[in-house]
Amino acid sequence: MTIKEIEQAVTQYILKECLSGAKPGELTSSTPLITGGIVDSLGALNLALFLEDQFKIELQGHEVSKDYLNTTASIANLVYSKL
Secondary structure (H helix, E strand, C coil), X not given: CCHHHHHHHHXXXXXXXXXXXXXXXXXXXXXXXXXXXXXXXXXXXXXXXXXXXHHCCCCCHHHCCHHHHCCHHHHHHHHHHHC
């Protein structure tokens, strides 16, 4: 699986779960998800659960933070590093 494929899956998840009704072009790889208020703390936990289930990876507690989950690009890089 490529980083681009991972990012596409994450983007689809964010659009469905956090930005219902938004156009796909409104969410870019650098859109701030946590610091931009799109994903809150509960949303970050749900996103982490999605990533673990979807990609069969295990995230550490410190990785469920804005340092790792703030953009779809950073999320894709994190997931890719664990595959």
